[in-house]
Amino acid sequence: xxxxxxxxxxxLSIQSHVSYGYVGGKAAVFTLQCxxxxxxxxxxxxxxxxxxxxxxxxxxxxxxxxxxxxxGMRQNELLVADRLLTGYSPNAEGLSAIAExxxxxxxxxxxxVYLLDPVLGDSGRLYVSPDVIPIYKSMLPHASIITPNWxxxxxxxxxxxxxxxxxxxxxxxxxxxxxxxxxxxxxxxxKSWLADALPASIRPYxxxxxxxxxxxxxxxxxxxxxxxxxxxxxxxxxxxxxxxPGYFSGxxxxxxxxxxxxxxxxxxxxxxxxQLPLAYAASHALTTTHEVLRRSxxxxxxxxxxxxxxxxxxxxxxxxxxxxxRMRGRELRLIQSQDFIRGTDKVQLRRMEAWExxxxx
Amino acid sequence: xxxxxxxxxxxLSIQSHVSYGYVGGKAAVFTLQCxxxxxxxxxxxxxxxxxxxxxxxxxxxxxxxxxxxxxGMRQNELLVADRLLTGYSPNAEGLSAIAExxxxxxxxxxxxVYLLDPVLGDSGRLYVSPDVIPIYKSMLPHASIITPNWxxxxxxxxxxxxxxxxxxxxxxxxxxxxxxxxxxxxxxxxKSWLADALPASIRPYxxxxxxxxxxxxxxxxxxxxxxxxxxxxxxxxxxxxxxxPGYFSGxxxxxxxxxxxxxxxxxxxxxxxxQLPLAYAASHALTTTHEVLRRSxxxxxxxxxxxxxxxxxxxxxxxxxxxxxRMRGRELRLIQSQDFIRGTDKVQLRRMEAWExxxxx
Numbered sequence: 001x002x003x004x005x006x007x008x009x010x011x012l013s014i015q016s017h018v019s020y021g022y023v024g025g026k027a028a029v030f031t032l033q034c035x036x037x038x039x040x041x042x043x044x045x046x047x048x049x050x051x052x053x054x055x056x057x058x059x060x061x062x063x064x065x066x067x068x069x070x071x072g073m074r075q076n077e078l079l080v081a082d083r084l085l086t087g088y089s090p091n092a093e094g095l096s097a098i099a100e101x102x103x104x105x106x107x108x109x110x111x112x113v114y115l116l117d118p119v120l121g122d123s124g125r126l127y128v129s130p131d132v133i134p135i136y137k138s139m140l141p142h143a144s145i146i147t148p149n150w151x152x153x154x155x156x157x158x159x160x161x162x163x164x165x166x167x168x169x170x171x172x173x174x175x176x177x178x179x180x181x182x183x184x185x186x187x188x189x190x191k192s193w194l195a196d197a198l199p200a201s202i203r204p205y206x207x208x209x210x211x212x213x214x215x216x217x218x219x220x221x222x223x224x225x226x227x228x229x230x231x232x233x234x235x236x237x238x239x240x241x242x243x244x245p246g247y248f249s250g251x252x253x254x255x256x257x258x259x260x261x262x263x264x265x266x267x268x269x270x271x272x273x274x275q276l277p278l279a280y281a282a283s284h285a286l287t288t289t290h291e292v293l294r295r296s297x298x299x300x301x302x303x304x305x306x307x308x309x310x311x312x313x314x315x316x317x318x319x320x321x322x323x324x325x326r327m328r329g330r331e332l333r334l335i336q337s338q339d340f341i342r343g344t345d346k347v348q349l350r351r352m353e354a355w356e357x358x359x360x361x
Numbered sequence: 362x363x364x365x366x367x368x369x370x371x372x373l374s375i376q377s378h379v380s381y382g383y384v385g386g387k388a389a390v391f392t393l394q395c396x397x398x399x400x401x402x403x404x405x406x407x408x409x410x411x412x413x414x415x416x417x418x419x420x421x422x423x424x425x426x427x428x429x430x431x432x433g434m435r436q437n438e439l440l441v442a443d444r445l446l447t448g449y450s451p452n453a454e455g456l457s458a459i460a461e462x463x464x465x466x467x468x469x470x471x472x473x474v475y476l477l478d479p480v481l482g483d484s485g486r487l488y489v490s491p492d493v494i495p496i497y498k499s500m501l502p503h504a505s506i507i508t509p510n511w512x513x514x515x516x517x518x519x520x521x522x523x524x525x526x527x528x529x530x531x532x533x534x535x536x537x538x539x540x541x542x543x544x545x546x547x548x549x550x551x552k553s554w555l556a557d558a559l560p561a562s563i564r565p566y567x568x569x570x571x572x573x574x575x576x577x578x579x580x581x582x583x584x585x586x587x588x589x590x591x592x593x594x595x596x597x598x599x600x601x602x603x604x605x606p607g608y609f610s611g612x613x614x615x616x617x618x619x620x621x622x623x624x625x626x627x628x629x630x631x632x633x634x635x636q637l638p639l640a641y642a643a644s645h646a647l648t649t650t651h652e653v654l655r656r657s658x659x660x661x662x663x664x665x666x667x668x669x670x671x672x673x674x675x676x677x678x679x680x681x682x683x684x685x686x687r688m689r690g691r692e693l694r695l696i697q698s699q700d701f702i703r704g705t706d707k708v709q710l711r712r713m714e715a716w717e718x719x720x721x722x
Binding site: 017019020021026030033034036037038040041042043046047048049053055056057058059061065068069070071072073075076077078321324325327328335336338344 | 391394407420426431436688705
């Protein structure tokens, strides 16, 4: 356990806080602490619970409050993190204050590893103010890694992802126009054109997984500098995992934290064979996230029936507590999964495999 | 590891938050999560760092914001913790909002275990607004356990603790006037009258500890209902630990969290012999707190010289960063101590021993 006992580094996390449940900082901070990092925690909102419940209490942190916290840290020489993680920020004023800090940190700490999770929305719907989009675009060149979902890639690149060619175009824009070295998209439904494009080495159906299950795919793309021809912009890796039924909140926040926590700019040699730093981090993030979800799903199945009613907008409208109870039953079982996060309970690694021919076939 | 993997319970923690370092919620929440509890987290302030640095940024959470968070949780049926922990609250308005919630929770959840840490000040100096004192006095009857320091016992009971008789009088007031079943005072300098009053079984000098060291004493007093004569108000336990040199912030917050985390109203039978629930909890809290402090002290000794300058108000005034750097070097090494907190790295238990004759000799 020497690895956990020694100081591993310091991460500044700037994202949402909820009193109850596990999204934003509540999903990320404990996870990174379990991995051995000191985490400095700044909250962009202080809400009672996540938005999925339909109602919540609390308040947004104003830009002036964020600036005051950063000023206090600066004055006391406490802006000393070697890693930075930014997530949900509800409006342009707050995000601008964060963007200023990012520029300062990149200037003063040139080795800063910065994971930017551009939290914009999902499934075609924005859940932040639209004026944050240009600010995120301006922040992209500072990021070491970004973890957008499908919708966020479309929004940031203005490319509709409808086939392999548009996916290539989007990665090309992120790597070359925005100079992002590392991109990881997770939890992507395995559409048929995606499944058809995958090389045989990444076909989803493994022996232990159900051949009838639905699958999600995770794609990681790591820029290959000095090889910036349109044909070979990056090294692309992918892996499929069986989809866990139902919707859980905070999964993306957990995944992003795990990618950052497992990212080592010079990768430690793994026992099997070496992987690029990004592929190594994404493999571990994918494995742990899936394990937390599996466990959360299993626990949810054991709840009383009223806590696990299926989604039904009409019935939810008649009784708002119906939705509330479903949400409560679907909070991540993060605390109960801590031995998996820490790696003391082992599971088979879901290894990201090279997507040979992504740029050329 | 079954004990850690299963849901252990849910704690609502209401206290301070700092972005950098480990006081208030930053000391308590991770600790309780490591012990297996889901923790709902409400912050009474959001500061950049603790007050010991001399300067800080951020803001207090207003009473209206606290009330809004509690209302959101109430509306969504999220006030479901079976344990409550309250700590630092900077002013009367905020504390009144918390006191209202406490009354509601005690009414609706009669088995609630409530640890109240009445954070008022230390060494003769208040560090909250004086109008919080009557509010704390009104909250005491709702508490299952309180963890005041020496100064806070004096302030709440209006008794100067100068001899065994006044100590008895203070405990008597807390147990019978304020109906507090359990009181734990930790980190008490072992004054000579206290050392002289201790029974031989609690004499400080053990084989492994340095006979020349300074000692602190922890005293736990658990009311014995049905035995409310002035002679035998409570069962009293105590233990001495060697003092770790220098001042560390957040130690009381860590200790209180550990007492609550290890408190089982019906104590599990321990391998050696059974202890009262409070003595069991205090023994584990004392042991872990000492271990975290020992480790923090050892790490501080390895820092560059400018990070470990001794306290000197005059030199600090000339260069405020001198104090800042000392504070930064003296943050608790909580993350690096997580295996001790969790109990996977074992240390010898510092067992609270019965103080026979406390009320009678």
